[in-house]
Amino acid sequence: MERYRTRRLSAALLALTAAGGLLLTGCSGGESQGSSTADGGKNGDRFPAPDSRHGGGTGEQGGTGDSDSREFAPAPDHLSTFALDVDTASYGYARRTLDEGRLPDPSTVRPEEFVNSFRQDYDRPDGNGFTVTVDGARTDREDWSLVRVGLATRPAPDAGERPPAALTFVIDISGSMAEPGRLDLAKDSLGVMTNRLRDDDSVAIVTFSDEAETVLPMTRLDGNREDVHDAIDSLEPTDSTNLAAGVETGYETAVEGLREGATNRVVLVSDALANTGDTDADTILERISSERREHGITLFGVGVGSDYGDALMERLADKGDGHTAYVSDADDARKVFCDDLPRNIDLTARDAKAQVAFDPATVSDFRLIGYDNRQVADEDFRDDSVDGGEIGPGHTVTALYAVRTRPGAEGHLATASVRWLDPKTRAPHEESGRLEADALHDSLDDASPRLQVAATAAYFADALRDGDDRWNSLPGAPALDDLQEIAEDLAKETEDREVWQLAEAIGWADRLSA
Known part of the structure; x- marks a missing residue:
C-alpha cells in the first residue's frame, strides 16, 4: 500500500x-x-x-x-479513520x-x-x-x-491516586543484550523504578534467551523489594533470542498473577532481534491471544540497542493493544521506566479510534x-x-x-470525532x-x-x-x-x-x- x-x-x-x-x-x-x-x-x-x-x-x-x-x-472519499497511537520509538x-x-x-x-x-x-x-x-x-x-x-x-494522577499495578517484565538476556546500553541500562532503570512503585504494586520478572524462565513470580512490593532487586541484579546475557518463548511465558506469568482491580500489563524489554523459535509477530501474538482478549493484559514494548528490530517490536505493540518507546541512554531509560511507565499504568480509554x-x-x-x-x-x-x-x-x-x-471556501471544513470504551x-x-x-x-x-x-x-x-x-x-x-x-x-x-x-x-x- x-x-x-x-x-x-x-x-x-x-x-x-x-x-x-x-x-x-x-x-x-x-x-x-x-x-x-x-x-x-x-x-x-x-x-x-x-x-x-x-x-x-x-x-x-x-x-x-x-x-x-x-x-x-x-x-465519496471524505472520511479518514485510524486507531489512536502514542508510540515514540521511531524518533528515539x-x-x-x-x-x-x-x-x-x-x-x-x-x-x-x-x-x-x-x-x-x-x-x-x-x-x-x-x-x-x-x-x-x-x-x-x-x-x-x-x-x-x-x-x-x-492529567496523569499522583502516584497514590491510580489503581495498583501488576507488571510482568519480560527481559531479553540473549547475547546481543551484552552490548553497553542494553541490559545494563535496563537493570539500572528497573532498580530505580522498583523503588518508586507503591507498596501495593506487584512485579514479576521473566527472562528469555534460547528459552524462557520465570525468575520472579508476581510479587507484592510491600516487604519484598529486596527480592525484586535481587532478581534484577541476577540478570546476565547468555545465548540466542527466542522472543516468542519470552512473550508467551510472560503472558502466562501475568495471568497466573492476575489481580482484580489492578492494571495488568506486560513490559517487553528487548532489542527485538529474534533469531530462534517463532519470529513472526502475528504468530507470536496468536499464541497469547486469549490472555490479551479475556484478561485485558496490554503490552508495553521498550526497545534498546543500536541494532534494533523496530518492525517486529512495533507490530507486537500495535497488535498487543499497547505502544512502544526506545531508550538509548540513561536519561531516556529513567524517563521511560520512572516517568512514562508509571503514567501508563492507568488507562482512560480502550479501543480508541478517531x-x-x-x-x-x-x-x-x-x-x-x-x-x-x-x-x-x-x-x-x-x-x-x-x-x-x-x-x-x-x-x-x-x-x-x-x-x-x-x-x-467559507463555512464548515471538517468535524473530528473520537470514540472509545x-x-x-x-x-x-x-x-x-x-x-x-x-x-x-x-x-x-x-x-x-x-x-x-x-x-x-x-x-x-x-x-x-x-x-x-x-x-x-x-x-x-x-x-x-x-x-x-x-x-x-x-x-x-x-x-x-x-x-x-x-x-x-x-x-x-x-x-x-x-
Whole structure:
C-alpha cells in the first residue's frame, strides 16, 4: 500500500499540482471547541520556500480511484479513520542512529512518532475520555492548509491516586543484550523504578534467551523489594533470542498473577532481534491471544540497542493493544521506566479510534501523514469489536492533515470525532470538534509555537525518508540546515530541552547527508 496518498472527494478532481501544500503529523492535545486560541509565533517567517537540496516535492500522491486506498474509504472519499497511537520509538531510534554517525533506514521512520515525542499545548478533560481540538493554518501554497486534530486525556494522577499495578517484565538476556546500553541500562532503570512503585504494586520478572524462565513470580512490593532487586541484579546475557518463548511465558506469568482491580500489563524489554523459535509477530501474538482478549493484559514494548528490530517490536505493540518507546541512554531509560511507565499504568480509554469527516463542499483533497499501520475501515469506526488504541492519562495524540480547500471556501471544513470504551465498564463514548474556514490562521508562522514544533518534527522525518521511492516527499520542505535554524529558534522560544535535542539531531542528519 502506498504510504502517503491523497484522498479525493470527487473522482473528477485533477491530481495535485507542483505547488502542493504543507502537511505533517503530530502528537498533542487541544481545546474542546475546535478552534485555536494559542498565541502565534513571534519570530517572523520561519518556514522558507522549498530548497533544491531537500524539497521540490509536489505533494502529488500518484494514486487513482482504483488504488488500494479505496479499501479504507469508498467514494465519496471524505472520511479518514485510524486507531489512536502514542508510540515514540521511531524518533528515539533515529536519534540513536544519527548520534552514532549513520542515517536511519527510511523504513524505521514513522512521522507521527517523531511528532508524538514532543509536548503540546492542549486543554484536558476532567474525567476519562478526551478533549477534541480542530484548528489549523493556511500555507504559502495556494488553497492548501495544515489542519490539526488534537486529542488529550486528563492529567496523569499522583502516584497514590491510580489503581495498583501488576507488571510482568519480560527481559531479553540473549547475547546481543551484552552490548553497553542494553541490559545494563535496563537493570539500572528497573532498580530505580522498583523503588518508586507503591507498596501495593506487584512485579514479576521473566527472562528469555534460547528459552524462557520465570525468575520472579508476581510479587507484592510491600516487604519484598529486596527480592525484586535481587532478581534484577541476577540478570546476565547468555545465548540466542527466542522472543516468542519470552512473550508467551510472560503472558502466562501475568495471568497466573492476575489481580482484580489492578492494571495488568506486560513490559517487553528487548532489542527485538529474534533469531530462534517463532519470529513472526502475528504468530507470536496468536499464541497469547486469549490472555490479551479475556484478561485485558496490554503490552508495553521498550526497545534498546543500536541494532534494533523496530518492525517486529512495533507490530507486537500495535497488535498487543499497547505502544512502544526506545531508550538509548540513561536519561531516556529513567524517563521511560520512572516517568512514562508509571503514567501508563492507568488507562482512560480502550479501543480508541478517531474519524475526521471533511466537508466536500469546501474541501477538495486531503492527506493524513503517518498512522500508516493504524488505519481503520471507515465503516468500523463504531464497531467496538475492532481494535483501537489503549490510551492512559497525561497523553495527547495529534493527527495533522494537508487540506486543499476549494477556491473561496467559507463555512464548515471538517468535524473530528473520537470514540472509545470506558476501561472499566466498556461502555462506548464519543466526543467531537469542528473547524470553520475563518478559524484558520493566515500562515503557519502565525500558529502556536507547539504547532510549529510539530511541523519541524514532521519535516525532519520526511527528510530522513528522502530518496526512498516508497514515500513521496512533503511539499515545501525546508532544507535541513534551514530546518535546524527553525528548531533552534523554537527551542529558545519554548525553553524546551527536547526541542534543543531535535535541533541537534537535525544538525547530525544535515552533516551526514552532505
